Every structure is written in C-alpha cells, then in structure tokens.
Amino acid sequence: MPIVTIKLAKGRTVEEKRRLVKSVTEAVTSTTGVKPEWVTVLIDELDRENWATGGELHSDKFGEGHGRIGTK
Amino acid sequence: MPIVTIKLAKGRTVEEKRRLVKSVTEAVTSTTGVKPEWVTVLIDELDRENWATGGELHSDKFGEGHGRIGTK
Amino acid sequence: MPIVTIKLAKGRTVEEKRRLVKSVTEAVTSTTGVKPEWVTVLIDELDRENWATGGELHSDKFGEGHGRIGTK
Amino acid sequence: MPIVTIKLAKGRTVEEKRRLVKSVTEAVTSTTGVKPEWVTVLIDELDRENWATGGELHSDKFGEGHGRIGTK
Amino acid sequence: MPIVTIKLAKGRTVEEKRRLVKSVTEAVTSTTGVKPEWVTVLIDELDRENWATGGELHSDKFGEGHGRIGTK
Amino acid sequence: MPIVTIKLAKGRTVEEKRRLVKSVTEAVTSTTGVKPEWVTVLIDELDRENWATGGELHSDKFGEGHGRIGTK
Incomplete structure (x- = not known):
C-alpha cells in the first residue's frame, strides 16, 4: 500500500x-x-517560480537543464 | 481545525x-x-498521466470512467 | 482512486x-x-505544539476540547 | 534541510x-x-474552487481580496 | 531537485x-x-489504524504481512 | 488562508x-x-532515518548539528 509522491520541475x-x-x-x-x-505513484509538477532554495526562486536562479547529469 | 486534502483525477x-x-x-x-x-477541505486534481498504480500510468491503463460505480 | 488525507489533533x-x-x-x-x-483515507495526527494559527502554537492558545461542538 | 510548503490562493x-x-x-x-x-520553499497555488471552509467553496463564499489586511 | 515522499506502513x-x-x-x-x-527522499511511516481503504481501517482489515509478495 | 507546512529534523x-x-x-x-x-502553520518532524539525500539516510550521513550556521 505504499504511496509515493514525486515533486519535480515541470517539463517531462x-x-x-x-x-x-x-x-x-x-x-x-x-x-x-x-x-x-499495491504501489501508487503520484507525480506533482512544479513551475520553477514555485520552487526556491536559499531564499531564491529557481526561475531566477537556474537555467533550464539545471541539476541534470552532465551539467554544472 | 482538521485539514482534509482530497487528491482525485482532474475533470470534476x-x-x-x-x-x-x-x-x-x-x-x-x-x-x-x-x-x-473549523474544517478546511482542499481538492488536489491530478492529470491521469501523473497517477500510476502497478508501475503504469493511469492515462495508459484506464479509460475515462474508470473506477466509477456501474463500470468494471 | 481518490486519496484523502485528514490532518487533525492527536487524541482520537x-x-x-x-x-x-x-x-x-x-x-x-x-x-x-x-x-x-478505490478510496484511500489516511489520518495524520499532529501534536498541538506542531499546529499554529495567527502565529501562535495551539498548545499555548487552546484548551483540550477546543473547536468541538458545544464549546466556545 | 527544512522543506517548507506554502499553499495559497492562485494569483500572486x-x-x-x-x-x-x-x-x-x-x-x-x-x-x-x-x-x-539548506532551506527549500515550495509554493502550491490553489484555485478558489478547490479550497473550502465550513463546507463551502471559497469561490462561492468570498470575493477576490478576502482575508487581506484592510478588508473585512 | 526532485523530492520524493514515500508513505508506508510502520515497521521497517x-x-x-x-x-x-x-x-x-x-x-x-x-x-x-x-x-x-539533488534527490531528496522522505519516508512517512503510518500506523495501520491511520490507513483505510474501502472505508475500513487496515488495522481491522489486514494481518501483518498483508500485500507482500508471497502472501494472498 | 495560507497553510504552511514545515518539515524538519526532530529535536526542536x-x-x-x-x-x-x-x-x-x-x-x-x-x-x-x-x-x-488566516495563516496556519504545521510542523512535521522527521527522524533522521526517514530523510535521505543522494540516496543516503541522514542518520548515516550526518552528525547532530548538521546544516546549522557555524558548522561545516
């Protein structure tokens, strides 16, 4: 009965x-x-303007490919 | 002060x-x-391509009326 | 497939x-x-010291029966 | 590592x-x-027709500026 | 930056x-x-008396090993 | 009507x-x-064995004061 929720940036x-x-x-x-x-998986897509780290919106902070393997 | 969140398929x-x-x-x-x-109710509508059971997206797995009374 | 989460004060x-x-x-x-x-219901019980309104913890603000019918 | 989620009415x-x-x-x-x-903040914007208190949708119950300072 | 939350029965x-x-x-x-x-995973463990399907608590409905491979 | 949820390590x-x-x-x-x-704040305290980044539990990865100002 596990329920898994995955929050990630919109665009997949x-x-x-x-x-x-x-x-x-x-x-x-x-x-x-x-x-x-018995396993449920939910995907919750967020706009980059609704996600912040260090007090700064990701839409301001990062370009599109941020955090992916092969990028800085 | 209960807060109730209802996740369900988009389209109501x-x-x-x-x-x-x-x-x-x-x-x-x-x-x-x-x-x-004192009761708050929040509705969280999900696209069927963001909901999976058994490792398969509901948009792939089911037709529109799925799970409703009177359907299989 | 609705998933309902009910957050409420501990003690039921x-x-x-x-x-x-x-x-x-x-x-x-x-x-x-x-x-x-197809309906899942999850209960999430919170201590009153983990719930606040108006910037004040419910453990500071309220007595035990708060918000129930028949109380103020 | 705190993760803060802020649910609020759409329109900011x-x-x-x-x-x-x-x-x-x-x-x-x-x-x-x-x-x-180490602090992540997520904003979760809800339509007023997906938010209810007292069993009534906010889209039915309230006008646009509801709850802001300077309004009733 | 994905944040994954896994809700499952207590006891792992x-x-x-x-x-x-x-x-x-x-x-x-x-x-x-x-x-x-960049991947965060959170585990949220629930008591079986806080999880229900079909309107019935899992603590009433199921024995301990329920849903695992090799059981009914 | 904002509802703010703060997930953080147990021990405050x-x-x-x-x-x-x-x-x-x-x-x-x-x-x-x-x-x-109109502002509700909920605190959700997690054990360090229920929080992971980079595929590793924080109870394995970190000491107690991790992430606080003045530590590495």
Whole structure:
C-alpha cells in the first residue's frame, strides 16, 4: 500500500513519466517486498517560480537543464 | 481545525466539488464533533498521466470512467 | 482512486477513527460515484505544539476540547 | 534541510513570490539556525474552487481580496 | 531537485529504509537524468489504524504481512 | 488562508517552535498582505532515518548539528 509522491520541475514528457513510475515502483517492490499492484505513484509538477532554495526562486536562479547529469 | 486534502483525477465540475466538500465536511463534523467552520477541505486534481498504480500510468491503463460505480 | 488525507489533533480513539474513515469514504463515493474500494483515507495526527494559527502554537492558545461542538 | 510548503490562493505575481520565499527562508534560518542554502520553499497555488471552509467553496463564499489586511 | 515522499506502513528496519532510499534515488536519477545529490527522499511511516481503504481501517482489515509478495 | 507546512529534523524545543511559527507567520503576512489569523502553520518532524539525500539516510550521513550556521 505504499504511496509515493514525486515533486519535480515541470517539463517531462509522458515517456519520461512512464519510465519514472515503472522504475520507482520496481525500486519499492524489490526493497520492501510489497506487490506492484499495491504501489501508487503520484507525480506533482512544479513551475520553477514555485520552487526556491536559499531564499531564491529557481526561475531566477537556474537555467533550464539545471541539476541534470552532465551539467554544472 | 482538521485539514482534509482530497487528491482525485482532474475533470470534476464545480457542482460536483460543491457537493463533495459539503458532504466530506459533514462526515468529519458528525464523527469528530468539530465545528464545521473549523474544517478546511482542499481538492488536489491530478492529470491521469501523473497517477500510476502497478508501475503504469493511469492515462495508459484506464479509460475515462474508470473506477466509477456501474463500470468494471 | 481518490486519496484523502485528514490532518487533525492527536487524541482520537480507534473507534472514532473507524467512524471517521467510514463516513468520509461514503461522502466521497456518494458525491463522486467512485467505488468504495478505490478510496484511500489516511489520518495524520499532529501534536498541538506542531499546529499554529495567527502565529501562535495551539498548545499555548487552546484548551483540550477546543473547536468541538458545544464549546466556545 | 527544512522543506517548507506554502499553499495559497492562485494569483500572486512573481515579484510577490520572490519576496515571500526570501522572507520565509529568513524566518526559518533566524529561528532554527539552519543555513539558508539548506532551506527549500515550495509554493502550491490553489484555485478558489478547490479550497473550502465550513463546507463551502471559497469561490462561492468570498470575493477576490478576502482575508487581506484592510478588508473585512 | 526532485523530492520524493514515500508513505508506508510502520515497521521497517533501518536496513530496509537504507536500501529503499538508495534504490528509489537510483530509479529517479536513471530515468530523469537528475544528479543523485539533488534527490531528496522522505519516508512517512503510518500506523495501520491511520490507513483505510474501502472505508475500513487496515488495522481491522489486514494481518501483518498483508500485500507482500508471497502472501494472498 | 495560507497553510504552511514545515518539515524538519526532530529535536526542536517548544520554545524554538514558538519562535519559528511566529516568525514564519509574520513573513507570510508582511509579504502577502494576508491577516495573521488566516495563516496556519504545521510542523512535521522527521527522524533522521526517514530523510535521505543522494540516496543516503541522514542518520548515516550526518552528525547532530548538521546544516546549522557555524558548522561545516
């Protein structure tokens, strides 16, 4: 019965979401022994102007690819 | 002072929301003894591509009426 | 597939919780047409020292029965 | 590492959000001693038709400026 | 910057949590391209008397191993 | 009507919470113009074994004072 909520920046394709929920569900079932059909995953997409660290909005602070592998 | 959050699939009319929050508020007050004016209800609507069970997005898995009474 | 989260002050008995989740589930199914087995209800109990309104902790501000019907 | 989520009615400008997250981050760091770069603030904007108190939707109950200083 | 919250029934060991957060973080990074150090995972453990489906508390409805692979 | 939730590591005194909710409420009212009595603040305290970044539990990764001003 686990319920997993993933908050992340807006802008993922449906295909990326498809892989994300599949992969996270497998991670949960393989480490907790819960059956896949009991795992719920919710995606909560946020605008960068609604996300801040260090007191600064990410829309002000970062460019688009921020935080991804291969970027600074 | 209860705060109730209801996550559900996008696509309800304002009239459905009106009845939902009224009915849920009555359910809370009648079973907890809290006054209605102390009950907050928040509705959080999700796209079906942001909701998954069993590792599969609901936008892939289900048709529109899924889960409603009278459907399979 | 609605997921309902109810935040309320700690101190309810199991019997009160039993009636609360039954009643809230009926409120959701009767107004949305979703089947009962698709409705999840989560209770999140908070200490009064972790709840504030008007900038003041409820543990400082209120007595025990606060907000219930029949009290001020 | 605090994570602060602020739910509020939709309709704030980016400039208002900028000041809000700056000010809330300072409030957290000055009272907890946590470094600013460890504080995350998320803004969750809700339509007034998704927010209810006393069993009534805010879109039915209130005008636009409701609850602001200088209004009733 | 993804923030992942996992709600699950109380009763996991620290070692199970260790594997869970490691595995979920890898699932997120491998499918979204976000760097591991940007992924936060929070575990929210619930008593079975605070979790209900179909209007019934899980403490009333289920035995301890419910939902795990190898059980009904 | 803003509702602010603050997730942070367990271990704050009531006096620290008192100052935190007072200060955060003032930050919200001064930047949004909402009246103090309309601002709710909830504190959600997490064990360090329920909080992870980079795939590692904070109970494994950090000592007690981690992240506070004056520490590394």
